[in-house]
Amino acid sequence: MKLRSASLALALAASVAIVPAAAFAQTGNTSGHSTGQHSTAPHDMSQPNPAGAHNWNEDQIITATVHQAWMLANRDENNFFEIVRQLAEISARNRNLTLPDDPAAGKRAGEYIRDQAKADHDQLLYAIVDKAVQMTATKSPTSTTASSTH
Numbered sequence: 001m002k003l004r005s006a007s008l009a010l011a012l013a014a015s016v017a018i019v020p021a022a023a024f025a026q027t028g029n030t031s032g033h034s035t036g037q038h039s040t041a042p043h044d045m046s047q048p049n050p051a052g053a054h055n056w057n058e059d060q061i062i063t064a065t066v067h068q069a070w071m072l073a074n075r076d077e078n079n080f081f082e083i084v085r086q087l088a089e090i091s092a093r094n095r096n097l098t099l100p101d102d103p104a105a106g107k108r109a110g111e112y113i114r115d116q117a118k119a120d121h122d123q124l125l126y127a128i129v130d131k132a133v134q135m136t137a138t139k140s141p142t143s144t145t146a147s148s149t150h
Contacts (some may be wrong), residue, residue: 054079061087066128067121084113087129097137105136
């Protein structure tokens with residue numbers, strides 16, 4: 001699962017990274033100047049932001065709108081992507097699906113997430129990610145014991 005998750009993560013990162021930060025900014029600095037919240041050096045989008053620990057939990061990200069998730073991510077694209085990655089894993093686990101080890105599928109999912117997130121910042125991010133997972137994932141081979149694992 002880690003290899004599949006990493007492959008999907010890389011493809012999603014490439015697609016979600018295209019979303020400009022301004023697309024999520026509904027309030028705040030409109031001058032175009034940095035507020036000091038963004039890191040100056042780019043880092044690997046497939047990895048969480050090394051600048052600090054996450055300030056969210058699973059319950060928060062599942063119920064967050066696109067805008068709220070952006071705020072939870074401290075307006076950092078890498079952290080936002082980490083939220084998207086976590087939501088994809090939650091969706092796949094809950095639906096007993098396997099995330100594909102296919103960059104093309106990850107790219108399709110990422111483009112869908114990007115387009116939907118840009119279209120409506122007030123919709124639940126989990127709903128968008130869940131739909132993308134349904135569109136790209138496959139049924140897990142161990143579907144008979146899924147309900148007994150909790």
